[in-house]
Amino acid sequence: MKYMLLIYTDPKLAAEMTEADxxxxxxxxxxxxxxxxESGEMLGGDPLQPFDTATTVRTFNGERVTSDGPFAETKExxxxxxIVDVADIDRALELAGQLPxxxxxxxxxxxxxxAELPPDMMPG
Amino acid sequence: xxxxxxxxxxQLVAFERIHRDVSGEVLASLIRLLGDFDLAEEALQEAWxxxxxxxxxxxxxxxxxxxxxQTARRxxxxxxxxxxxxxxxxxxxxVLAEQLHPDDDLEQAEEDGPVADDQLRLIFxxxxxxxxxxxxxxxxxxxxxxxxxxxxxxxxxxxxxxxxQRIVRAKKKMRLAGIPYRIPRADDLPQRLxxxxxxxxxxxxxxxxxxxxxxxxxxELCGNSIRLARLLHDLLPDEPEVDGLLALLLLHxxxxxxxxxxxxxxxxxxxxxxxxxxxxxGEGTTLLERxxxxxxxxxxxxxxxxxAVHAEAPSLETTDWPQIVMLYGELARLAPSPVIELNxxxxxxxxxxxxxxxxxxxxxxxxxxxxxxxxxxxxxxxxMLERTGDAAAAVDAYARAVELAESSVxxxxxxxxxxxxx
Numbered sequence: 356m357k358y359m360l361l362i363y364t365d366p367k368l369a370a371e372m373t374e375a376d377x378x379x380x381x382x383x384x385x386x387x388x389x390x391x392x393e394s395g396e397m398l399g400g401d402p403l404q405p406f407d408t409a410t411t412v413r414t415f416n417g418e419r420v421t422s423d424g425p426f427a428e429t430k431e432x433x434x435x436x437x438i439v440d441v442a443d444i445d446r447a448l449e450l451a452g453q454l455p456x457x458x459x460x461x462x463x464x465x466x467x468x469x470a471e472l473p474p475d476m477m478p479g
Numbered sequence: 480x481x482x483x484x485x486x487x488x489x490q491l492v493a494f495e496r497i498h499r500d501v502s503g504e505v506l507a508s509l510i511r512l513l514g515d516f517d518l519a520e521e522a523l524q525e526a527w528x529x530x531x532x533x534x535x536x537x538x539x540x541x542x543x544x545x546x547x548x549q550t551a552r553r554x555x556x557x558x559x560x561x562x563x564x565x566x567x568x569x570x571x572x573x574v575l576a577e578q579l580h581p582d583d584d585l586e587q588a589e590e591d592g593p594v595a596d597d598q599l600r601l602i603f604x605x606x607x608x609x610x611x612x613x614x615x616x617x618x619x620x621x622x623x624x625x626x627x628x629x630x631x632x633x634x635x636x637x638x639x640x641x642x643x644q645r646i647v648r649a650k651k652k653m654r655l656a657g658i659p660y661r662i663p664r665a666d667d668l669p670q671r672l673x674x675x676x677x678x679x680x681x682x683x684x685x686x687x688x689x690x691x692x693x694x695x696x697x698x699e700l701c702g703n704s705i706r707l708a709r710l711l712h713d714l715l716p717d718e719p720e721v722d723g724l725l726a727l728l729l730l731h732x733x734x735x736x737x738x739x740x741x742x743x744x745x746x747x748x749x750x751x752x753x754x755x756x757x758x759x760x761g762e763g764t765t766l767l768e769r770x771x772x773x774x775x776x777x778x779x780x781x782x783x784x785x786x787a788v789h790a791e792a793p794s795l796e797t798t799d800w801p802q803i804v805m806l807y808g809e810l811a812r813l814a815p816s817p818v819i820e821l822n823x824x825x826x827x828x829x830x831x832x833x834x835x836x837x838x839x840x841x842x843x844x845x846x847x848x849x850x851x852x853x854x855x856x857x858x859x860x861x862x863m864l865e866r867t868g869d870a871a872a873a874v875d876a877y878a879r880a881v882e883l884a885e886s887s888v889x890x891x892x893x894x895x896x897x898x899x900x901x
Contacts, residue, residue, distance in 0.1 A: 356657040358657075442659070443657045444609055444656050444657045444658050444659065445659055445663075445667070447657075448608075448609070466656075467656075468655055468656050468657050470655075
């Protein structure tokens, strides 16, 4: 089953990290990604550019409205994601817990199964 | 249509008992076989309908569980074949259906009954952390507790459609989020078992607390949770916390008949100890001793130990309060919580005097802002103020308790205390 691991970070907590902390975190992410690539569980994933560089698009009264900033003004913001292919939710939850930011108590990870479309509805 | 008669009624009662006793294990094995919660439940339902039609004229089979299992399996295969569609899920189901042989000798089928492990899988799955606690409780009661949705709704004072929806959503989540049907790995077992024990304990507490509503249904909950705890005890013989939970439930349940009179709470000190169930107390104490000998103490064992101290005491005054204070201290170390600190303060009051206890309670109120919203905290605080002679402050505290009380039974008790002081 495919799952998306959505990484939500508290920007205040992230800002409190020292440069050394930040580098250590990067190293841990590298190791994490390496491990799931080797296990064959990694399907994809990216860090995202900082939340204050986000732009939101909506349609309002039939007109497209573009605004600066992320979709929701929440404390935690989406910082990145992984897509993994694992047997069931238990492994997905285990991986989520192993994510470096989560282990440090800085990130919350939302785990969502990818809805599998029937073959005749898949593009391409 | 034949006229209902006495034989029909006895039969109905007998069938209900069979249903309650075996449907959990049959369902558990069906889910393993079919890999689908809903399909298994519907198949079992259909099998049950056939049983009720078939058994009266042909005698109840010696192994009703195996009969139901085989019948449900046949029904499920029929359904899979009927609903044949061209997508991956049903291809897999068709492969499964082809592997099963519905025309087996019934004798052979009798051998192929439910497997004990399946119930463990089922209860761990119902109590999976991805499900909300109230969903865990509802699913556990539905599948292993043998209760219907209306019964569960009544027991938890929730409208039936709400409870039905809760169960539907939980099953949907199980399917769509990929919650596996299996016993957790050894690494995960402690945490997962703790969740299962918490659910069973929650069911018991709901039944045990006199908070109004249908008393009969609530007694059923106590019986249900004890049955579940016994099932866990049979399936997990090496887990002392499982023994601890069963002991705790038996020791609490032994006092049940004396806890309420005429819709009012009867406090521990006023309960008629002659009416406590000594057989249940004996069983609970034996279980507890066996658990403690394993040398792996845990919260349920300690709570059971506290309940055992009470159960063995001839009266409130002659209870070994210092022992209880010590046990609460142990409990607080393992599973710290304000509830435990409050209970310990009461024990300190009985063991060492009320001024000391009052200090502890006031410190607790100061350290834990959440106490301000809890009726029991104010009730305990009020009683200690009363006992140390501060009637005016006691009145205020009782008034707060009355405002926050959650049940009419508790409220009337607190109002009576308030009135006695004014």
